[in-house]
Amino acid sequence: MESKDRKILFNEVAAPGCFRLGLEWRSAEVTPGQFVMVRVSDGLDPLLRRPFGVYGVHGGRGKNPLKGNVVELLYKVVGKGTRILSARERNESVNVLGPLGNGFPEAGKDEKVIMVGGGMGIVPFLMLAKKLGDGLLLYGARGKSEAALAKDFKGTACRVKVSTVDGSVGAKGLVTELLEREITKDSVVYACGPVGMLKAATKVAAAAGVRCHVSLERSMACGIGVCLGCAVRAKTHGERENRNYMMVCSEGPVFDSEDIDWELL
Ligand SMILES: Cc1cc2nc3c(=O)[nH]c(=O)nc-3n(C[C@H](O)[C@H](O)[C@H](O)COP(=O)(O)OP(=O)(O)OC[C@H]3O[C@@H](n4cnc5c(N)ncnc54)[C@H](O)[C@@H]3O)c2cc1C
Ligand code: FES
Structure with missing residues (x-):
């Protein structure tokens, strides 16, 4: 992990209100x-x-999709910081700390990976799909323009199913309803998106008796476990016995969904 000025190679519109950096x-x-x-x-x-x-890493010499000379981010403009970022131009530099956090764990040999992404929650799954070489992505998009991001997965061997609440693209309804239809006894679920979606995915996985790992988002000040601002309440069982809180930045952002106290999130 390092803190360095990184040159901006591109900062372009990916979908309305959404940029690739x-x-x-x-x-x-x-x-x-x-x-x-x-x-x-x-x-x-x-x-x-x-x-x-991190949405992607490109430009490496070998075929390893996790190594390269360009790190690509995909971000939505939601407030002051992202608005300022969207106005930054090619050849300028931004100071970046990272990569940080743990990432998704390996799937078991016989487990079939189902990735569940809601909105910008699609971000971690492009690299994961490239690494796995297969898998199923269930993508809950807000509408047609956001759903178009699914085309980024065309170069992977991952199957993609899209849902939108209004049915304008893909299946009509919530992405977790798609999960209910697709999940089997040998699935492992990886989910990233709004808290409500993560809670629902956790319930669907628990009902099917399979593992579920979720990537949490909290407001972060330091990103390295120092300020304690990103704490989430832990369930006190298993490995985390006697632990009340976990830091999303340094112990996550990916957690076993069983370790989180969802009532207090
Ligand atoms: C580990 C992690 C990974 C993330 N990855 C991505 C990503 O790949 N792409 C992406 O677009 N965003 C991602 N986010 C969210 C992103 O960090 C926030 O959208 C961003 O910090 C908002 O900054 P801002 O100054 O524009 O908005 P602010 O002015 O800080 O806030 C504007 C609005 O956005 C809400 N908001 C701020 N931060 C978050 C957050 N973390 N989660 C939900 N709502 C928030 C605020 O409550 C407020 O309503 C990630 C967050 C975390 C913690
Ligand atoms: S952001 Fe500071 S401890 Fe996590």
């Missing part, structure tokens, strides 16, 4: 699910870095 990065190696903290401005406002998952 390419950063020069000599020999990056990233585990799917890891994230970076970006200082979006050279000045003091905003002071805090903003966290973003």
